[in-house]
Each structure stands twice: as structure tokens, then as C-alpha cells.
Amino acid sequence: MMGYVGKAALYRRILELKRQREAAATRIPGDAVEFALSVLNWRPFPYQEELLADESKRICVCAGRQTGKSTTVAVKALHFALSRPNARVLLVAPTLRQSLNLLEKVSEFVRGSPTCARLIKRRTRTEVSFRNGSRIVALPSGTLGNTIRGLTADLVIVDEAAFVPERVITDVLMPQIATTDGSFWMVSTPWDKNHVFYRCFTDQSWSVRRWPTTYCPLVRPSFVEEQRRLMGEEAFRREMLAEFVDDSDSFFPSDLIRSCIEDYQPRELSGGRLYAGFDWGGRADPNAVAVVESSAGYLRLVHTEAWMSESYTYSVVRVVGLYKQMGFDLALEEIGAGIPIKEQLESHGIRVIGVGPDEVEKAMLALKVMLEGGRIRMYLDEALISSLQSVKFERTRRGRLVFRHPQGTRDDLARALALACYASTVDSSGTYAVALG
Numbered sequence: 001m002m003g004y005v006g007k008a009a010l011y012r013r014i015l016e017l018k019r020q021r022e023a024a025a026t027r028i029p030g031d032a033v034e035f036a037l038s039v040l041n042w043r044p045f046p047y048q049e050e051l052l053a054d055e056s057k058r059i060c061v062c063a064g065r066q067t068g069k070s071t072t073v074a075v076k077a078l079h080f081a082l083s084r085p086n087a088r089v090l091l092v093a094p095t096l097r098q099s100l101n102l103l104e105k106v107s108e109f110v111r112g113s114p115t116c117a118r119l120i121k122r123r124t125r126t127e128v129s130f131r132n133g134s135r136i137v138a139l140p141s142g143t144l145g146n147t148i149r150g151l152t153a154d155l156v157i158v159d160e161a162a163f164v165p166e167r168v169i170t171d172v173l174m175p176q177i178a179t180t181d182g183s184f185w186m187v188s189t190p191w192d193k194n195h196v197f198y199r200c201f202t203d204q205s206w207s208v209r210r211w212p213t214t215y216c217p218l219v220r221p222s223f224v225e226e227q228r229r230l231m232g233e234e235a236f237r238r239e240m241l242a243e244f245v246d247d248s249d250s251f252f253p254s255d256l257i258r259s260c261i262e263d264y265q266p267r268e269l270s271g272g273r274l275y276a277g278f279d280w281g282g283r284a285d286p287n288a289v290a291v292v293e294s295s296a297g298y299l300r301l302v303h304t305e306a307w308m309s310e311s312y313t314y315s316v317v318r319v320v321g322l323y324k325q326m327g328f329d330l331a332l333e334e335i336g337a338g339i340p341i342k343e344q345l346e347s348h349g350i351r352v353i354g355v356g357p358d359e360v361e362k363a364m365l366a367l368k369v370m371l372e373g374g375r376i377r378m379y380l381d382e383a384l385i386s387s388l389q390s391v392k393f394e395r396t397r398r399g400r401l402v403f404r405h406p407q408g409t410r411d412d413l414a415r416a417l418a419l420a421c422y423a424s425t426v427d428s429s430g431t432y433a434v435a436l437g
Contacts, residue, residue, distance in 0.1 A: 027115075032079040039115045040075060047215050048072045052079075056207035060200045061187040064213035064242040069187050073157055074105035077136060080155050080183075082119060086133035090151065092173060093159040095263040095380050096126075096140040102159050103128065103138035140263045141165070145172035154182045162191035162198075163380065165258060169196050190244045192254035198244055213240040235386055252368060252388040252414070262377045266303055267326075270295050274302070274328035277419025278319055279412045280341055281308070287315045288412035290384070290420045291328055292376070299370065299424055301378040302326075304413055312337055316344045323350050331355050331363075331423035353426050355419060363422040364391070364414075370421060387413035 029035045032052040036042045044052060051061065051072055063069040081089050091106075093099040106128060110116040122129045129135045139148050141158070145168035153176045158164055169186075177184055186197055200206050213219055228236045237243040272295035281287040291303040303326070309315050323330070330345065332338055334354030342352050355363065370376050378384065391411050 028079070028082045028119075030083060032076055035079045035083075036075050040078075040109050040113050042075065042109070044068075044072065044075075045215070045217060047209070047211055051209060052076055054207055057181075057183040058200070058206045059183075059185040060197070060203075060206045060208045061185075061211065062190050062197075062201050062209070062242050062244075063187060063211035064189065064215075064240045066213055066219055067211040067216050067242075069211065070102055070159060071105055073159065073185070073187055074102060075109060076185075077155065077157055078106050078109055078116070081128075081130060081134040081136050082116065082132065084132075084134060084154070087135075087154045088152065089134070089136040089155045089157070090148075090153045090173075090176065091136065091138045091157050091159065092141050092148065092164070093138075094141055094163045094261060096138070097265070098160060098380075099138035099140055100126065102157075103136065106136055141168045141173075142263055148172060151176050152179060153177055154180050156182065156184050158184075158186045158188075160188045161186035162188040162195060163258060163261065166196045190238055190242055191258075193244050193246060194253075194255050195258075201244075210242050212242050232390070235390070249392050250389050251364070251391040251393040252371065254389065256368075256371055257378075257385055257388055260371055260374070260376055260378050261380055264379050266379060266381075269293060269302060270300075272296075272300075273424075274326055275299075275420050275423040276319075276322075276326075276328040276330040277416040277421070277423060278330055278332040278341075278345075279415040279419060280312070280315060280332060280338060281412060282337070283310050286410060286412050287318075288387075288416040289319060289322060290413060290416035291322075291326060292417070292420045292424065294424055298375045298377060299421060301376070301381065301384075301417070304381055304384050304416070306383065306410075306412055312341055313344075316341060319345060320348045320350070323348070329353065329423050329426075331419040331426075333357065333360055333419070353423050355422060359422070360415065360418070363418040366425070367414075367418040367421050376421070381413075384413045384417065387411055388417075390414070 029038060033049055036044055036052060048068060052075060061069055077089050077091065081087050091099050091102045093102065103126070107123065110120060110128065119130050119132065121131050127135060127137045141164045149172050156173050156176055158169060158173060161169065174184060186200060188197055201208050214224055224240060227240055231239065234245050238245045270293065272293040274291055274293050276289055276291045279288045286306045286308050288306040289304065290301065292299040293302050307318065329351045331353040332342060332355065334342055335357055342354055345352050387410055391414050
């Protein structure tokens, strides 16, 4: 029979072997590329591998659509948290939905990896914590950063950084790494040059990367060329080639649009009166509707949609269906086909405000005034933002503004928003309740 001492030694040996197996099963490589390959079973493309291997504390990635920037950053953030004890990683984006999307990519990798799954301590909707004391937390930036002010982090990742107000980045987020000597990464599709994201991208002290969509081998060249034709040159350069485009000739500059974006979801209603603008299209142009809610002295965007259809009957039915869901006063341009469209909409009980061509120009000007005055708030609607940016202007010799949009771009949603705001200025008698300027 084995003596007490022998049994104790055997038991210690078994425990030691168990600890060794556990350590081997949960070993996190120090190299992020090895981590991606061996632990996550994810093979990055060469340009993604370069970012994973980058150990710089200041990283700025300007990327086109569908380059896998969020996936790569999720892997890099997960490796950072698991390879350092008690690390606090903040994932920040313009909206909570966007930051949660990035956290979900992290969670997907954790669920797919037995090693990472063993290291999970707790997982909630907005946070993943690990047994080594590290945490990854998803947060929205907001327009002022009040909800995230005063936090401390070892790593801050700002996704879609070009859409986050500059003051939030410089005054709220960057100070969060001051006492930890932490890391700060920004990734985004480019927008305008009047923003800290562009300045960091052109700063030699930052590790910068530009990823055009053409880098991704999964995107066919024929698709890229199709997007060039459909998007227009300016949007194509920005969205696909990851180039910063000067928008000095845009009637609605990027920094003005950015200042009005808030973190909320479409159709979040607060009981205010609703107004809609309907920009009817035709064979070549889309139809578009924008709906705003009047609340506490400002207008709040609550819905947009656009569709192609040559059938005015179909478009009328679609607008009527939306009216039955939401209920609103509606403005549309009363010229050409707009005249019978107005009559059909009125036959369904909708209060329709006819707008002449000259008044549409005044409505566009009024929309800019309202944006500048902080009287309009918008959720992050990329189609609407693109439409607003496409609106160019010229001033005639008599001082009159003439609006246009480059070939391949669309101003339909911008016009619909201007019409919705116009509808909010007209009282029940059909006269101006608010001067349009």
C-alpha cells in the first residue's frame, strides 16, 4: 500500500499536471498575429497582419468600406486585453449601436475560441471581462462626451472617429490615457480635413495606414468600378479609395453636419408633432421621404427612406402607408407631376403643403440656418449625410443661390429633409409660422 507521503506527492503531481495543462490551454501568445492564427483560427490579409503587428501607442487607420477594419481592430483589442492583466479597453463610437457592433465582433471571436472561452469571467451587453482582470467596454461618444467623461483606460479605440465631435476626442477621450501612459487608436472612413482625425493621419508621430477598398481581395474590381459610376467621384474617393476630400464647395459642410448628430435610433418618438418632406423622383431619380418631430424648440429627425420607382401610384401608396403608421403634415414640390401627386395624397386625408420651385431654394437655405443654430438633431444616417454633402451651390451675379449636385450623387434625401423642415414652419392656415429668411 502507498503511504500517506506517497499519496500526497502523487496528488501534488496530479494538481501540477492539471495546472500545466490549464496554462497550456489558456496560453496567450505575445504576438498578435500568432494570437490571431493559433488562438482565434483567423487568418488576416497582409495589410491586416501589418496592423496586428503594429505595437505603436498612437495608431490612425483611414479605411474604405469592406476592408475589415472593425474585425481587425476587434482582434487587436482582444489580444491587448488578454495579454495584459487588469487592462481596461474602451471601444468608443459615435453611437452605442456602433460600439456594440464592435464589441460583438470581440464576443464572436471569444465564442469561437476554446482558449478565450476559458478566460471569460463575465459578459454583458456592453462589457466583456476576463479572469486576468482585464475588461473591454463599449461606449457611445455622444455629442459632448458627458456620459464617458472622467474614465481611465489603458487603451481607447475610437471607431468611425471622423464622425465623433473633435472636442470629445481631444477633451474627453485622450485624457483618459494620461495617467496610464496608455494607447490611443482611431479608425474610420475619411470625412473632412477640418477634424482631429485628419490632423492625426497627417502627423508623423502617429503610425498611420490607409486602406482603400481595393486592398481587400474579396472585393471584385468590377464591383469597385460599378460603385464609381453609382456614387459619383467625390463619394467614391472618400468611401472606397479612403481619400480625404475637400468639401469647401458643399452647401452643408461636414463639420456642420457632425455638430448635429446625436446617439438615438430611428423612430424614437417623444410625442411631438410630425412633419414630412416628400421629394418625388421619376425614371432616373429616387423618391425620398424624411420625417422630423417638433420637440422642445427644435426638430428631430425620426425617419428617412428612399426608393426607385417610375410609378407615381406606387410612390403615393408608399407615402400613404407611412402616413398611416406615423401621421404627419407633408410638404412636396408642387410642379409638374407634383400637382396630381398632391391631389392623390390629399384624397387620403393627408394635409399636404405645396411648395413652389423658389420656395424649395428658400427651404434649403432655411435648413442650413437651422443646422447652424442647433435647431435640428439627427441620428447617424449615412445615406442622408451623403445626400447633404452632395449639395453644391453657386451664387449668380444677382446674388441668388443656385443648387446642384455632381453627376452620380443624389440630393433627394437632403431635399426631403429641407421640405420636412419647411412643413414645420407653415401653420394650419397655410401661411408662414416662422420666417424662412
